[in-house]
Amino acid sequence: MPSMKRRVLKIDKLPTVRRLPAYLTLLRELYLKGEQFVSSAFLAERMEIEPILVRKDLELTRINGTPRIGYCIGDLIKGIEDFLGLGETLDAFLVGVGQFGTSILYNRELTNLGLRIVAAFDKDPQKAGALVPEVPVFDMVRLAELSQRIDVGLAILCVPPEDAQEVTDILVASGIKGIWNFTSANLVVPEDVIAQKEDLASGLAVLSVKLNRIQPALLD
Amino acid sequence: MPSMKRRVLKIDKLPTVRRLPAYLTLLRELYLKGEQFVSSAFLAERMEIEPILVRKDLELTRINGTPRIGYCIGDLIKGIEDFLGLGETLDAFLVGVGQFGTSILYNRELTNLGLRIVAAFDKDPQKAGALVPEVPVFDMVRLAELSQRIDVGLAILCVPPEDAQEVTDILVASGIKGIWNFTSANLVVPEDVIAQKEDLASGLAVLSVKLNRIQPALLD
């Protein structure tokens, strides 16, 4: 048996996949306005990328456009939804009902991407029993028990970083397959579990560098 | 005058810049534990990337390591802070004190990256007058006036997408230079204003694709 060191799961065309939700939001808007067709040039303008990149991206959905006319918006929406697996909803637990966790519970955009949070957990027993907004909140002590009983593939981690590994271990023990990690902790998980870290700070770093680049010399 | 079409500001070594905050968090932890030196192999393991990539990343800070010993943690911290311009704080307005906006007001990690939110705004007059957690909240009608008076470089946009462009126009008119856009709206701004869109949905899309890839055939 060869030693397998495939740590991080590489996915094909990652930048394209990242852009798909933005296409989807935009296309759904156009669809609601009654538009039928759209050109790569139009999408490119809105997304602030190049038209050729739009065409390359859309290639991934297997939807073909028509020269002179563009792409059928309905087909594209369906194509992206299929690619992202929005046929069925993605059931999830959310752990850590603080400010950030709560904002996720209310986030409509994620719902529109098929996310359905079926239960939330918090250490604070005061929070248990509530519905936020319509998701039941349980005491954290019930996490092990309930994650055994309810079969969800995904957990969204919004606890303080110092609790992150402990919660992760419970989730992993109960057979969870994916963890969306909004903490700053670097989680340790078995090979067959996907832990994806989401990092708001990285966005601020980029913005900060851009701002400094624009006004390079306030000291002159 | 040549027509300038430099729409999106390209920044050098973007993936590296994105990773810098994670390095910084990790290094500060080690520093607090009393560690003095760290190897690229150690950082790589924690960040789940390759050691050579760590060395390449750290190159950007101009800090040199020592063969056999590694990098001086204090120097690295200082080097990253300098690169990101953490010498001075980054003053910002936050617009939209909903669930998500509130979570940003409480976010410690962003504070640790030098972000200082000096005022928040909301359409709901009920929210005005409060301190969340210690940031004064104003009625949105005062945005134009106050952004004229107070000089901040950055605004954090957490309003509903349908209000995003309107708020943006006010901010731009008052001379803001950067907008951190957490709405799903594609903003229109003048060339000299940086609007950076942050998109939680893109992370979910990636995770969703990864999960489908792992369990490719539940239908068999």
Next chain:
DNA sequence: TAGATTGTTAATCGATTAACAATC
């Protein structure tokens, strides 16, 4: 000294962009 780890230089890989033929 011997050996571990950095830093440098080159190779590879993948994403974006360019050019243009195909097609409606």
Next chain:
DNA sequence: TAGATTGTTAATCGATTAACAATC
């Protein structure tokens, strides 16, 4: 038909990885 827009094939660019010499 003429012209606009797609889709394909090739070129470029930049990020990651590999190889290895330098060095403590």
